[in-house]
Amino acid sequence: MRFLSLLIPFTHTTIVLASSYSEPIAIHSCLPANASAPVLEAFVSFSIELAFFPDFAGNLSTPNIFSDNLLNNLGNLTGTKPYIRVGGNTQDYALYNASLPVAINGIYNLSRSADYPTTLFIGPSFFESYATWPNTLFSHGFNLGNNQSIGQDTLLATVPLACKALENGKLYNWELGNEPDLYSTSSQGPVRLPTWNESLYVSEWLNGTKTIKRLLADVCPNMTTPQNYGYLAPSFAGTNNHLNAVVTWHDDLDVDKDIRLISSHNYIGGATQPGVTLQGTLMNHSSTVASIAPQLNESRLLANYSIPFILGETNSLYNEGAPGLSNAFGAALWGVDFNLWCASQGIRRTHMHMGTDYRYASWQPINTNKTTMGTKPPYYGNIAVAAMMGNITAANVSIVNIPQSSIYDASYAAYVNDKLARIAVINMREYNYTTNGSAPSARSSSSYSFSLPAGYGSQVTVQRLIANGSDAISGITFDGYSYNYELDNGKPVLLKNVTRGETLGIWGDVVSVDVPDSSAAILHIK
Secondary structure (H helix, E strand, C coil), rough: CCCCEEECCCCCCCCCCCCCCCCHHHCCCCCCCCCCCCCCCCCCCEEEEEHHHHHECCCCCCCCCHHHHHHHHHHHHHHCCCCCEEEEEHHHHHEECCCCCCEEEEECCCCCCCCCCEEECCCCHHHHHHHHCCCCCCCCCCCCCCCCCCHHHHHHHHHHHHHHHHHHCCCCCCCCCECCCCCCCCCCCCCCCCCCCHHHHHHHHHHHHHHHHHHHHHCCCHHHHCCCCCEEEEEECCCCCCCHHHHHHHHCCCCCCCCCEEEEEEEEEEEECCCHHHHHHHHHHHHHHHHHHHHHHHHCCCCCHHCCEEEEEEEECCCCCCCCCCCHHHHHHHHHHHHHHHHCCCCCCCCEEECCCCCCCEEEEECCCCCCCCCCHHHHHHHHHHHCCCCCCCCCCCEEECCCCCCCCEEHHHHHHHEEEEEEEEECCCCCCCCCCCCCCCCCCCCCEEEEECCCEEEEEEEEEECCCCCCCCEEEEEEEECHHHCCCCCCCEECCCCCCCCCCCECCEEEEEEECCCEEEEEEE
16 A cells, blocks of 8 residues: 655655555564575675676785775675675686786677677786685686687686685685586677587586696695585576576586585576666566576476575676666665565575676776766665675574565565564665656655564664665665765765664554655564
8 A cells, every 4th residue: 555644854855655554464473484595604795707807806906995895894794795706708708828917908899798808818917806805705717618729728727826816715616617508609609519518518517627626636735625625507697598407417517516506697687678677677576586486496406406506697687787777776676676585585695796887786896988986776785685684694594575465565574593583675666866857756655564473572673775766876875874985985974864763663563664665674673
């Protein structure tokens, strides 16, 4: 139900709050028996395009402190900094040049991609970037796409460099190949014949991983133990491409028992697909449910292997996102719904993909002639998800979906050690602050009511994720804090023009919260 009444300024926008509320939804005090497994440590994680990793991380002489501050913010909420997967399309273009005086030398071919170089050389100093972010775990992606002699030479040369950079506790996992299910069909140019199939892929992958382990045994023998050696795999682009992940497992992809995480990739849609809109594609719970359904089916088919299923690369719209959609506040709200839905369905970790100048990136790490360095709207969604998770290292955290009747609403409960702790509510009705130069209309709100189990206190506290509208690209806050680069290099800064410290009463075991259109709220229950 939606009602109009009391005017309260949460931000610069006038908000028309709801005075009545819908029928309360009953919430379990303890984790439901059919709930998914707890999320993994560092559930909120990132995937960074290999060609742009030095931009994000910097090097030993000029580390990117801004990026590290943003990672620390998330780590302060969840107990550990996000895990960083370094890979993407450019990992399968990367060739090694031992005499290269810089970290990266890339050449763009605009007929293939305007967003990243498709001819790419990395030098020895590339691996310095793994030393700039303290207390951070990384996966390094090796090139499987180039199966010529130069590709093999690159593997032989870079394994020793990568292991030296990531020894002493910095390794998350290894990865060999990015989206090999597209090798024979890629729009950037096929790198395998049309006869490419699952058994050929498994053979190449196993040969490559055996080579990696042999090289590790020579250079970094401590990284070949079961505790220190493992892979993300198969890192397919999706569930309906030229190769079938389930078939690769039947073909003994994990015969060596070294796959630690089953990794798949997922995007809601394409940046240039006809009909893609903020309301219809991103700020739409049914769109997220439909997009993830094939991943859940695949995870169920692979469940008997007892290996956690993650999204090793994901974001809103493939081809690096669309301006006005992927870089708007509405995409932050999508990110909250998307990540919490994944967590509630047994996807144990998500790596949000980024690159320099990518429209869907959580932040821009450097200034370029296209994009100004700064914190982008999706980062605020990352923060809200991290706040909903809480300290994953201190307790088991499980997320449960609370069904809503509208596709523009989503809500979730967080259970900490099986006990109800938090409720997140996302109102995804589109409200645009910029309306062709005219004054914006009053901002409506929806009320959400929850019937809490007995035994909780008389009040709950509220944290809000809000901006002037779904089309905003600045002026965003979570719980009154800004993480803008301009304020304190990405560290949280409490603003004075926003409402925070809000409490709600519990009346007859019912708590009700008003959530303005295009915003979200987290209720902390004690």
